[in-house]
Amino acid sequence: MPAAFEAQEYRDRVERTKKAMQDRGMDLLVISHPANMNYLTGYDGWSFYVHQVVLVSLNQDEPMWLGRGMDANGARLTTSLSEDNIREYADDYVHSLVKHPMHFVADVIKEKGWDKGSIGVEMDQFYYTHRNHVELEKSLPNATFKDANTLVNWVRVIKSDAEIEFLRKAGKIATKVMQTAVDSINVGVRECDAAAAIAQAQYSGTKEFAGDYPAIVPLMMAGEAASTPHLTWTEKTYEKDEAVLLELSGVYRHYHCPIARTIFLGKNPPPLMKETAEVVIDGLQKTLEFVKPGVTAEEVEEAWRKAIAHSKVVKESRLGYSIGVNYPPDWGEQTISFRPGDKTVLKENMAVHLIPGIWYKEVGFEIDATIQITPDGNESLFDFPVELILK
């Protein structure tokens, strides 16, 4: 179980991160976001429920992994960091009222002589709690703290060819996952049994390669729940003429290809749903024709808004966002958002999820496109019909 990518790829990532640090006047980064930790070192374990960090210093080639003692073997197995760069804290730091893992982190920073410069921390990332900051600040009185909140996220925004390969594998799994959902969801089936079939497909992957756990479990809103986007499943059975909104994902080694579709369990969907589906599918198609290197995120959103302007459909939330490697609770990269004000210029090998989900009081409609930006335009990462599915 070595790291997912070649050693050179991790070196490139660390180099680009150091460049971003220099641009922002930071000598040291303290990274607690699990996807950023994975991106920089390969580290992969469900150990992010306790405090752990990766350090990147301008004064050292290799990053360091710092975590709980019992997880150090996990770091040895999933990264190629040298032994001196894997540091473990004792178990009595866990959920203690007296000790805090950031004391240990500060001790290592002092030992390395990195406590006098400017330290970047991810101030608005889950996994970087307020107390983390208080304890670090208290323990490192000679340091200056800066906000490095999405610094590594932005380093991640253009994917390497190896990462695109991972996303394409995730896309193959996504196709299988959505087909499994469509096959499983029928009148009289319990929602939980459909969810179980979907999870089975997500973890199992394809015959050629394994699936992985998604950063968001299957979202599958049916009946009255179809008015809101983030509910999961119940023991209720599906009913005739019920709509089911599915937001799922195929995942390969933590790289996500989201896929969303809407199923109507009947032949005659409500007129509002039918009309919305037509407008949204046409609008998404026109938007995709516009997406290519050189256009900005807000221009893409504007193209979408123009494409649906003839209708009554209104989409108040952002149209989509950038994707890639991630861990719970979110597969969004927190970089590009397709909405007014986002002037990010699209470039080759970015990967984005466009999800024009529309929720009315009584019903909703969801469909999406997960695409790679190519030299001339874009290409879907999965292969699935773009339609309201009637069963």
Add this chain to the structure above:
Amino acid sequence: MPAAFEAQEYRDRVERTKKAMQDRGMDLLVISHPANMNYLTGYDGWSFYVHQVVLVSLNQDEPMWLGRGMDANGARLTTSLSEDNIREYADDYVHSLVKHPMHFVADVIKEKGWDKGSIGVEMDQFYYTHRNHVELEKSLPNATFKDANTLVNWVRVIKSDAEIEFLRKAGKIATKVMQTAVDSINVGVRECDAAAAIAQAQYSGTKEFAGDYPAIVPLMMAGEAASTPHLTWTEKTYEKDEAVLLELSGVYRHYHCPIARTIFLGKNPPPLMKETAEVVIDGLQKTLEFVKPGVTAEEVEEAWRKAIAHSKVVKESRLGYSIGVNYPPDWGEQTISFRPGDKTVLKENMAVHLIPGIWYKEVGFEIDATIQITPDGNESLFDFPVELILK
């Protein structure tokens, strides 16, 4: 899809929370931990990847839910809060560099006139980022902030009879989940396919009731990975004479019953594993004979240490912890820890997970007990043989 419990149960929980607030001199609580939000209101959605909170004020009967606009219908569906106590922020607060959801939270606190007292926040909970605190403090200059880090967690520590009922259902699912794992894991099977079968069992539940997603995905360390506790699965196939350490859970409406076992794929486990299994199983049995209302957490750990003192087995990490309702990334309650120094007195209707996992350089062994404290002693929440499983 109404809230999981009767309205009176939520009122009791809020009352006990207010009592704890009074004891600690807090007028208002800002709760961001998803399990605490669920405990106080019933709110249930995978929306915790954006900022959201529950407010509890001494000056108002009902708590308030504050979250993203698109999730407000989810709050209407899963809680019985009155309309005025469900407040939604606009989508341009999400991942913005200018606006922050805590500005919206502060606005509501000011509107209610709750900005002049003492405000408790969960300073070391994931989901309460450092920036949350900075923005709240800046927006509420007349408030005094106190650490309410595990205040609600401790209110949760003694379960109601209705919660015990949920845990027992989770236990029935746990039994099924582990049996599925034992049936699926065989020489030549891919790890991911065993993981898929396990997830299928977790989500599907039993014929009578649905399963739910666990706060931790299946941890299933095989071969060299058996030296560390928090890895997941790969596309590797299981090999003859390989050990597989399983830490799984049955879950009913977010109530967790963890279950851990070790499988050896052969008839002759390494002597070190066999000896460790014998010592640990015997030690766990003796520890369970000791667990009853009135003893403290550290006394339980001491009983365990004495029971294995005759052997070479050393367990450096805590022996276990309290469980109940939870969301990713952790099913531990962050209250009781079975280790030296924890003087919590065990009481009827507590629920705890004792997990003496032992990891050596080359191999590990895991087995557990998930129990309810009864008037006279304790009772297992699941039904599964306590043994090293040879296949």
